[in-house]
Amino acid sequence: MFNAPHEFTSEIILKTKEFGADLVGVVNIEELKRSPSHSIFERLDTYTGVGSKGEGKPSLTWPKSASSIIIMALEHPEDNEPLDWWRVGFSGGTRGNRILMEIVENVAKWLKEEHSVGTCMLPYHIEHGGLFLKDAAVIAxxxxxxxxxxxxxxxxxxxxxxxxxxxxxxxEPTSPIDFNPCRGCQSFCRKACPRNAFNEKLYLSEKYGIDKLPGRDGNYNRSLCNLQMEADIAKSKEVDGEEVGSSREVVRYCRKCEFACPVGIR
Ligand code: B12
Incomplete structure (x- = not known):
């Protein structure tokens, strides 16, 4: 039993890290429903590209019993690219996502057994009841x-x-941080994009009602980004030496914007 709510949150964070997560936070679900992605989602055109299930606009519903979200991050460093390879026929898609799913399962079991707290594992796809993971991570x-x-x-x-x-x-939720590494940065991420997906301001606050838009200023074109993802699928390769489910075919999705960012390089 914990004396104060923040002690329970701290215990959950510690335990989730013990199970293998690198960064962990907690968000109140009502606050998440007010996040920028939720605010503009209804106004956006339906997206049916890579990372969607191609089923049209989802209804954004989560289990009614859910009150809080435990959001976690796993490092995907440049020197361990296979962690991020999409493996056709492999449950979980990538090895990194599989590790995250196992961490989530362990936390759920621990919460149930040690604290009688019920949980629900949320899927990756928004269309299948997943949530906007980046928004959750920022709020946390x-x-x-x-x-x-x-x-x-x-x-x-x-x-x-x-x-x-x-x-x-x-x-007890964790709090957003005061951190602004992009201020004064030469936009290495944007310059690295092979499709120039950041060259044009597509999201106007007059249309979407908020100024916290993709890429900080609305300069992000997900259709162009998706074109690159489709080209990556077309270039998928067979890899040797490892059993990865029913197929050894892998897709190496573009990560140029990630790798160009100087923040957190060790
Ligand atoms: C669909 C999808 C895609 C699609 C469409 C992306 C899009 N932005 O629409 C495509 C295939 C193009 C894509 C590409 C990529 N993706 Co993707 N994708 C997703 C998925 C499944 C849903 C994202 C979504 O629909 N967002 C909704 C749209 C409306 O919002 P948005 O463009 O993301 O912008 C919002 C935020 O920026 C936010 N925001 C902006 N300012 C602020 C400020 C505050 C305070 C807050 C709270 C929020 C906030 O509000 C914006 C809306 O206004 C998520 C997983 C998930 N369940 O969340 C992964 C995810 C976002 N993708 C991820 C990655 C890594 C990639 C790629 C690098 C490809 C790759 N190698 O995996 C590229 C990078 C693209 C880029 N630079 O943004 C990671 C991001 C990790 C990270 N560090 O952020 C996620 C979280 C998946 C994961 N496994 O962890 N993706």
Whole structure:
């Protein structure tokens, strides 16, 4: 039993890190529903490219019992690229995502057994009941949204992958951080983009009603970015030496904006 709510949050963070996560935070689900992605989602055109299930606009519903979100990040460093290879026929898609799923399962089991707290594992795809992971991470204080439109963390830069677990209990949330690494930066991420996806301001605050838009200023074109993802799929390769499920075919999605970012390089 814990004396104060923040002690329970600290214990959850510690435990989740023990299970293998690098960064962990907690968000109140009602606050998450007011995040920028939620605010503009209804006004955006339906996206059916890579990373969606191609099923049209989802309804954004989560389990009614969920009160808090435990959001976690796993480092995906440049010198361990296979962690991020999309493996066709491999449950979880990438090895990194598989590790995150295992961490989530362990935290869920621990919360149930040690604290009688119910949880719900949230899927990756928004269409299947997943949430906007970057928004959750920003609100929880894991980092900020950079000019790359990625979550940029002080410790690991943007080279992380995210996963979330919903808990049926109101936990003390962690707080956003005061961190602005993009101020004065020469926009290495934007210059590195092979499709020039950051060259044009597509999101206007007059249209979407907010100024916290993709890439800080609305300069992000997800269709161009998606074109690169599709080209990466077309270039997918067979890899040797490792059993990765029913197929050894891997897709190496573009990570140029991530790798160009100087933040968190060790
Ligand atoms: C669909 C999807 C894609 C699509 C479309 C992306 C898009 N932005 O629309 C495509 C295939 C193009 C794509 C590309 C990539 N993706 Co992707 N993608 C997703 C997915 C499944 C959903 C994202 C989504 O629909 N967002 C909703 C749209 C409306 O918002 P948005 O463009 O992201 O912009 C919002 C934020 O910037 C936020 N925001 C802006 N300012 C602020 C300020 C505050 C305070 C807050 C709270 C929020 C906030 O509000 C914006 C909306 O206004 C997520 C996983 C998930 N469940 O969240 C992964 C995810 C976002 N992708 C990820 C990655 C790594 C990539 C790629 C590098 C490819 C790769 N190698 O994996 C590129 C990078 C693209 C880029 N520079 O943004 C990671 C990001 C990790 C990180 N460090 O941020 C995620 C979280 C998946 C993961 N496994 O962890 N992706």
């Amino acid at each position: 204080g894991l980092g900020i949204i950079g000019k790359s439109n990625l979550l940029v963390t002080p410790q690991l830069g943007p080279r992380v992958r995210l996963r979330a677990l919903a808990a049926d209990i109101e936990l």
